[in-house]
Amino acid sequence: MRQVLQGVTAVVVLLPAGLCAAEYTFTGTAMVDGTPTYTESHTLRGECGERFRPRQHEVVYRSTTEDTVIGTKSLAYEESPLRPSFDFRQPPFDERMQLTNRGDTDARIDWQTPAGETETFEVGINDDVVIDAGFVHFIQANWQSLNSGRNVDFRFMGPTRGEHYAFVAEPTDSDAIDAHLTVRIRPSGMILRWLVDPITLGFDQQGRLTDYLGLTNIRQSDDNNYVAHIRYGTSRPPCPLI
Template sequence: MTPMRRRTLALLLLAATGTCYGKTFQFSGEARAVNGDVLYTEHHQVEGECSQGQFRPLDHRVEYREQDQSEGFADKVLRYQRSPLQPEVDFNQPRFDESLRISYPDGNTIEVDWQTPSGETRAFNVPVEGRAVVDAGFDNLVRQNWSALQQGRSVEFRFLGPTRGELYGFILEPSNHPELDADLEVAIRPTSMLLRFLVDPIQLGYNARGALTHYLGLTNIRKNSDTNYQAHIRYDIASYPECELTP
């Protein structure tokens, strides 16, 4: 069979199953402190496929840069082949000699390898329990429950605290925050009363097409070796995939 015929056959098979490769989803964000100062920028590129008319992410690359700089100071790669809610994660912050790896050695375990800013290496094996969400999987959780959130319903899930090696109970619920101006606004907060005193809710805003436009809360970028930045990140969409982001 010639290469051209192989390609044609592959396209026909993809069309028959309702699956095709989608255009790259690209967006960028500007993180600002409470006083309005720009802390850093984020640059996202998500490769995926269209399945039954909806975009499914496969590989997501993020580069973090200082304002007006072309070179990154940190980077993250997420691979969603396992699940849109549970990506493999490879995150690096060289300025603090920190790295974080999240993988899945089997279907029931989340493996975390963390090199801390102090030079210590910590490893955790976390049993998968309930509706487990890892890292940016929360973004896909919102889209999977788009209609329910629009109707005012909430969604409970368990979120990985990678540097603690534990899954914590959280709830995703409709919100109305004065600093957000979005078509859909939601908050992520702990279900534990104790954690509610220790962890502020994360506020998210989405446009009508299901793209994240606002993130308000604790980020994964370090201010120093002990604390991470709190920021309001506003996102601009450069290109959408060829199919819908939401059901």
């Protein structure tokens, strides 16, 4: 569980307006049934003011057994840190998912499925909605409430369903995660709670993601995704996250 890639870099460039253009990278290892199965290499670019503001996020997923790229994701936070547009590809399954945040009022989803079909959705969104990796910035934005033991409600986008659903983030304890703050994300509705298992996240005192435990977005087969414990290296952002 402790086999984590630790490579971290940070770059800061001064901007005329007094802000800084910033970049940092971090990596993680996905453990499936105790075995390292794939790695994630993350590069975030954004701006430093009082806090880090993400603008772009690139992820490369690589199999540890075959040393091949099994996925790539590009995210753009032009409209909101909580609701990025993204382009997610999984070449082994000929799958591509594109979500475009249009003015932070609606999202268009274009999905090329592993079965070779194409599905398109248009979904209305608002400030309550969180999309994809925006959940990390959602936790950071609600840091004080969660550290005080309070739950936070939100709606999470299910892009393969073309809909967003009521969820809750709640502080919790976990035997598998040793972190300053451990948060469980689960559906609020009774029916969906029977169908969707919760995801558990760990964060350190600086608001950095240390652990992800649960169903991932990486396919194990046409019908199933990996369930993994992903442990992330202790990256050093160029400015505060919380």
